[in-house]
Amino acid sequence: MISFESDYNNGAHPKVLQHLVETNGEQTLSYGFDVYCDSAKEKIKAACDDPDAEIFFLAGGTQTNATVIDSILHTYEGVVSVETGHINTHEAGAIEFTEHKVISIKEKDGKMDAQTLDDYLYNFLHDGNASHSVYPGMVYITFPTEYGTLYSARELDEIFQVCRRYNLPLYVDGARLGYGLMADGNDITLPYLASHCDVFYIGGTKIGALCGEAIVFTHNNAHEHFFNIQKQHGALMAKGRLLGVQFDALFTDNLYFDISRHAIEMAMRMKRIFQAKGFRFFIDSPTNQQFVILSNETVKQLCKKDIVFTHWGPFDKQNMICRFVTSWATKAEELDYLEKNL
Amino acid sequence: MISFESDYNNGAHPKVLQHLVETNGEQTLSYGFDVYCDSAKEKIKAACDDPDAEIFFLAGGTQTNATVIDSILHTYEGVVSVETGHINTHEAGAIEFTEHKVISIKEKDGKMDAQTLDDYLYNFLHDGNASHSVYPGMVYITFPTEYGTLYSARELDEIFQVCRRYNLPLYVDGARLGYGLMADGNDITLPYLASHCDVFYIGGTKIGALCGEAIVFTHNNAHEHFFNIQKQHGALMAKGRLLGVQFDALFTDNLYFDISRHAIEMAMRMKRIFQAKGFRFFIDSPTNQQFVILSNETVKQLCKKDIVFTHWGPFDKQNMICRFVTSWATKAEELDYLEKNL
Amino acid sequence: MISFESDYNNGAHPKVLQHLVETNGEQTLSYGFDVYCDSAKEKIKAACDDPDAEIFFLAGGTQTNATVIDSILHTYEGVVSVETGHINTHEAGAIEFTEHKVISIKEKDGKMDAQTLDDYLYNFLHDGNASHSVYPGMVYITFPTEYGTLYSARELDEIFQVCRRYNLPLYVDGARLGYGLMADGNDITLPYLASHCDVFYIGGTKIGALCGEAIVFTHNNAHEHFFNIQKQHGALMAKGRLLGVQFDALFTDNLYFDISRHAIEMAMRMKRIFQAKGFRFFIDSPTNQQFVILSNETVKQLCKKDIVFTHWGPFDKQNMICRFVTSWATKAEELDYLEKNL
Amino acid sequence: MISFESDYNNGAHPKVLQHLVETNGEQTLSYGFDVYCDSAKEKIKAACDDPDAEIFFLAGGTQTNATVIDSILHTYEGVVSVETGHINTHEAGAIEFTEHKVISIKEKDGKMDAQTLDDYLYNFLHDGNASHSVYPGMVYITFPTEYGTLYSARELDEIFQVCRRYNLPLYVDGARLGYGLMADGNDITLPYLASHCDVFYIGGTKIGALCGEAIVFTHNNAHEHFFNIQKQHGALMAKGRLLGVQFDALFTDNLYFDISRHAIEMAMRMKRIFQAKGFRFFIDSPTNQQFVILSNETVKQLCKKDIVFTHWGPFDKQNMICRFVTSWATKAEELDYLEKNL
CATH class of the missing domain: 3.90.1150.10 (Aspartate Aminotransferase, domain 1)
Known part of the structure; x- marks a missing residue:
């Protein structure tokens, strides 16, 4: 074959596996309070040039999306996504499972258009029936998209400005983030991303790890009880080191x-x-x-x-x-x- | 003004109110086990020419939709509706609140098209990613629609046949049912409706009652524990007679x-x-x-x-x-x- | 018989019914924005001696409890109740349906004891596993209790002080409130209650109305989007006047x-x-x-x-x-x- | 230190890690459809002497409990557990998050007593208010318990017989299963367990794995759509091999x-x-x-x-x-x- x-048909990158092997014998604290999680967080903050970032490690993409979104939305709010967004298509209803609606708007080449978003939000606020509708509580995009396409730095900024204007957090699903950042013609860097959204995640499962995604809340804006919400979602690893060690390796020497x-x-x-x-x-x-x-x-x-x-x-x-x-x-x-x- | x-800007029809007044002094059992609920159910069964119907009275449309849909769907399933369906637009996320996705498909004049439904269902079953998607578990239409339009008997039958073929219950939201049944040119009767869907409700709040909708499961197919689910949804009236008495009046003398x-x-x-x-x-x-x-x-x-x-x-x-x-x-x-x- | x-085996008190009859012909705004809801709210505020109160009318007790509690709790929090509390026993899981745990503590004669509450909260905060547990987010008591018993003014105050100390809202379920207030030996008045809890409801269904409970948030502390949460719960009446008219009658002339x-x-x-x-x-x-x-x-x-x-x-x-x-x-x-x- | x-303060057992290393370079199918998951399942079936078992691998205990329980219960049902059961205390409300109540009964030394269970079930069925209560839909016990104690073969059988009589599935949380099976004086074997409950899980995270629990539905009784429910819960690993490889090692040579x-x-x-x-x-x-x-x-x-x-x-x-x-x-x-x- x-x-x-x-x-995600292969195991881990050899250097990631090696770090797991060489740290295996050590005793560490559980639930992500170990030295490797700490080290990986520092390296990611540095790579993002974002000392105010708060970072959490989860095992997979769907649980990451559900946990992040549920931690941000109020009970009466939904998340805005293009129709082709992963949370709207291939996560088996994991967002609705948290009682929140995915509010879908039209896509273009798999991407959200700032104007389309603006129009939707403008119309929502000017609709006499708004109070009978689900309120938009945040905006979700993917980078790269489900079709492999990319936002330019300018397009991302335009979306971010719309979000700012309507006071909505912007969340970027980076399940394949590295493959976007390193694409020819891409003009978005990790620090640029960190300064143009409220939360994103750095996909590990698809890029070198056995499992693991690193959530980056970009400005000390994680939910005060994110840890509890993680546990409630079944998304808290007892041996959190498994995730920390892997990201520690991934963010060493530009790997x-x-x-x-x-x-x-x-x-x-x-x-x-x-x-x-x-x-x-x-x-x-x-x-x-x-x-x-x-x-x-x-x-x-x-x-x-x-x-x-x-x-x-x-x-x-x-x-x-x-x-x-x-x-x-x-x-x-x-x-x-x-x-x-x- | x-x-x-x-x-729903007026009170009750005088005959409905009169029935409330004349029965007010009587003692009855609670939670819908009273003689007036019983009487109203028999009259509705007769009007539907459907002796196998099971009937429940709830206070309002949104709670009726949420309770019926949640009683039918399995945890991993969603309900298929046109984009303009009431449950997808103006119920404040009441369906998602029960953890189910509203799967939206295109509408035409506010109506669902049997072919569009068929295409969606066919594609779903032939999509390699189906097991990562929300499964369609039932189909929802409104009669009349949110735009006041009506299905012909033939159009309803076509949708019902698609549902039958895919083994999906068809639910008809009749918040304004009477206004559809009595429209010029309409060729759907109450018995026709009862024999061409699995469950529907007869709207009372918008047609003569102070509050109240009569759910009709058309062939002894109500959830065995519908009563509990009603209570769990906060949709069980202690004085169920309030609803029974009103529908008893509405279904007397063709009112x-x-x-x-x-x-x-x-x-x-x-x-x-x-x-x-x-x-x-x-x-x-x-x-x-x-x-x-x-x-x-x-x-x-x-x-x-x-x-x-x-x-x-x-x-x-x-x-x-x-x-x-x-x-x-x-x-x-x-x-x-x-x-x-x- | x-x-x-x-x-709740009888209809409405004659004066309540009469008010429904005499206002029936008028056109009013829907969803509780009518003049009778406004009038009833003013009368209730006066009876509570609480000009800062915010008042909402819902149709029944279980939906009231679920809507109020869900509007207050964060996703990771639960509500503290004695084991015999109505929300813990006879509401068919309506609170868990909103994804919140009912945290039960021991009762005495159906009542919560301030010291027992304090002990639970103290131990929770000093438990090394607290972050793996459901956080207490509010306290629920009933007045009268499910066993017909009453808190004295002093007992209520003691519970309220514990809640204040731990920064937890206190919610009093008054499904049978009038029967408690008018009992021999009771020393709690409506104004005393309003100043010794954060939210309570005045039961109408069991005391003279066909249906209806009046929620009183005691100090402008209702959720900013309580209306939406009501709708999302299926607890918003289209003809809100049905509730307003009844409470308007109930709070006229000391009825x-x-x-x-x-x-x-x-x-x-x-x-x-x-x-x-x-x-x-x-x-x-x-x-x-x-x-x-x-x-x-x-x-x-x-x-x-x-x-x-x-x-x-x-x-x-x-x-x-x-x-x-x-x-x-x-x-x-x-x-x-x-x-x-x- | x-x-x-x-x-769970250590990494993986060396033989488990070695198997991860030696299989790392191979390409395999995703989502648990790989050869190592298949192999591990066969070995576990053999160890359980249960050819009819259906086996699923999940990453952690809380997500396992929430997914299994949610896949079994109907919307109006709850799970019966002793007060000290893990799902009732230290899973941050993960069960309530799926909208189900944990119905707690008294414990003795951390264990459930068959008679106490029987009494609760008997009383529930003979309670006039049962239809207003959460229905017991399954029974949950832990082996070993949260206090390290064990059920004897006879005690387990007694509980199982009560469950059979009331037609309730019995679920055994085996987060520390191996430590129970190998204890001095224990008379329960893996085959005995498999034939005396409906579903259990074999804990890997606490016994030699980096992460992983193996759910065993004992008689082809897994939910037909368990895969979807797993995904919906965020509990489906893209690289399912990570779990399969580890359990393959754990069930080789009696490890x-x-x-x-x-x-x-x-x-x-x-x-x-x-x-x-x-x-x-x-x-x-x-x-x-x-x-x-x-x-x-x-x-x-x-x-x-x-x-x-x-x-x-x-x-x-x-x-x-x-x-x-x-x-x-x-x-x-x-x-x-x-x-x-x-």
Whole structure:
């Protein structure tokens, strides 16, 4: 099997695993009060150039989204997201499970448009029925998006300004953050992100860790009882060190960024392979998720060669949209094999 | 004040009130186990020609929707509704409050289209990510819709057949049911409705009662513990007789239908008044809610004359969409006054 | 049937009903923005001697408890109640339905003891595992209690002082408030109550109304979005006037207090009837609920005479605890009949 | 620091870690569909002698309890637990967060008594107010309990028979299961457990794993959509292999049982150390948690020696209840150090 199915088909990056091995024998405090969590937090604050950041480590993306959003919203409020946002599509109702509505607005290339957001908020406030509706309590975007696309620094700023104007926290889901930050043409840095939203998370599960996401509240604005809310959500690890040690390794010697860059280079080479063979793309993605249009025939042929990828959905009767994903672990030989069999 | 703002600006129909007065001195059992609830249930079953119906009385529409939907859905399921469905817009998140997602699909004139529903369900089942999504567990429509429009008997049947094919209960929100049943051109009867959905409710609050909605599970299919779920939702009245007595009156001597018909006649006369004066309509509604396009100037003028209606939203810079509602209580003189001041 | 089963087996007090009749023809605004709600609020504020009070009308007790408690608690908090508190026993989990725990502590004669509360709170704060526990976010008591007993002014003050010290809002469930206020020996007045808790409700359903409870936030401390939370809970009446008109009548010419006093006088006469015949009481209640120990033989005999009461539970093999309730509607002849048949 | 504070202060058992290292480079399917999850499931089924078992791996105890319980209960039901049950005390309201009540009954030495359970269930069914109460929908016990105590095979069977009679699923929380199974005098085996409850979990986090609990539904009785419910709870790991690999190692060559036995031997030696020095115990525990009564003076003295343990709570003014925990990782030298410094 050669898998381009997702960025979580491999174990941990060797350096992450090594840090787990070398610290395994030590006794540490539980629930995230260990020295490795402390060390990782300091390194992340430095990388974000954000000494006021408050950082929490959780095991996975869905639990991170549900816990962060539930910690911010009041009971009568919902979270605004584009229709294609992960929380609105593929989290099995984890947000509604916390009793909050995902208020969906139109997307463009998987992205939220500042004007569309502004229009929605303006109309909400000027609607005579507002008091019978769910109040928007925060805004959620993903970087990169579910379609691999990216906001420019200017686009992010525009959204952030709308949020500021309406006094709504902005939350950025960074499940694949590194793959966005290291993409060609991207002009958003970690410090820029930290100063242009209220909370975001740095995805580890898809970028080098066995599991783990690092939530960054950017200005001492975590809920006073975030720890309790974490526990209530079943999102508090007894051996919190498992997460701390991994992020400690990821944020040592630029590892997180270097391995993210590797995935981008592999993705761009993959893109060229498809282009060279005349394939069209469903969307132009600069990151590690590539959406290619393949004939049903080609799909069958690749499956026979034991090449695994996601059958995203039908394009038309003869063709299918297929998702090919690279990661920190993708090898050049895997792309050679793909190229040979296309 | 002459109000066309809603169909709940008046008290009870005199015959409903009279029944409350004449039964007031009697002692009855509580929680809906009284003789008047029993009597009303029998009359409703007869009107529906549905001896297998199970009937419950609740005080208001939002609590009815939340209680019915929560009693049907499993924890991992959501309810399918058009975007403009009441549960998706103006119930303040009451469905999400029960931890269930409202899965919204496109509407046409406020209505659900059987083909659109079928497409959504087909795609859901053929989506590789289905197991990460909220499962559709039931379908919700309103009759009349939020825009006053109606399904034909054929359209309802088509939706019902799709639901049957996918094994999903169909729930019809009848907050204004009488106004739909008695509309010109409507070809759906109460027995037809009862045999073409799994559960619906007969709105009382907007049609002659002080409060009260009658839920009809059409084939002995109420949740075995619906009573408990009602109590858990805070939707169980200690003096259940208040609801039973009112529906007992409404379903005596055709009252519910007669007073609904009155509202329709008033609405049609109102429609002709607007048409005669050359006003356009935002949507063509055969029921008691009329959506008229008025210039901002006209809006101001009517307000000065103490005529109350709903400012639905802007049509364009110079014009506004306005909702005018008639009810069982609308008087001919009120329409005269409107006509004179247009 | 002669019913002593509950205080909600009758309709409305005639004066309450009369006010509904005489206002029925008027057009009013919906959702509680009508003149009768306004008038009732002013009268209640005056009766409480509390110009800073904020008042909301809801239809029933369980929905009132769930809405008030959910509006006060943060997501990680619970409400402290004695084990026998109504929210902990007979509301079908309506509080847990809002995702909050009822934290139960020991009761004495159905009452909370200030010292027991203090001990619980002290221990909670000094427990090393507190951050893994549900935080106490407010305190709930009932007046009268589920056993008909009453707090003295001093006992209430002691509990209130503990709440103040721990910065916890105190909520008093007054489903039968009038029957407590008008009991012999009671030294709590409405103004005293209003100045010794943060929120309470004045029960109408059990005292003269068809339905309705008046929530009193005592110092402008209602949640800013209480209206939305009400709607979200399905606890907002479209025709809010139904509640306003009734409370307007109840708080005119001392009606609420006079009819409450009547129930007490009937209860005390009933008590004497049982005492004269040598029956024992399960608990000494000064209010309208009396808990008598009857032999199984006597129970059968009374049932044969069509006298209805609540079989509360077994006392021992030969005897049963039975609850007899009077209300504003209890007639002297009904007690005569009971006396004759004992 | 020498820590007896908890059984999750160490990393993974070396053999568990080694298996993670040796499988790290392989590509596997995500979400638990990998070969290591499959292998671990087969080994666990064999160890339970239960070919009909359905097994799921989750990351931690609280999320396991919340997900299992929510998958079993209907909306109007609660879970019965003793007052000291973990779900009732130290899970921050994670069960109530799923909208279900924890119905608490009296404990004895941290255990549930079959007769007490039977009495509660009998009384519930014979209570006239049952329909206004939360229905018992399942029974929860822990093995070992929060106080380290154990049910005998007969006691477990008695509870199971009560559950069978009332048609309630029995769920056994085995966060420390191995430490119970390997205790001196224990007569419950894994196959016995699997045939005397409906679902249980095998704790990994506290016994050799970095994280992970293995849920065993004992007779093909997992919820058909357990996978979705897991996702909805944020309890589905993208790299499910992390859990599968670890349990694969734990259930190879008797590792889980051997390392559990080690902890017991260390605990028994610790017990003798305390006994030899004349200390009293708060409760007689045969497992890895020991509750000793220490004078406040002794507590201070041990802290000075950098010996860490849990200050459970005050015993009286001069003495404290202290919890000392051993684990698979406890070393003889650590006990030597404790002995020397007592």
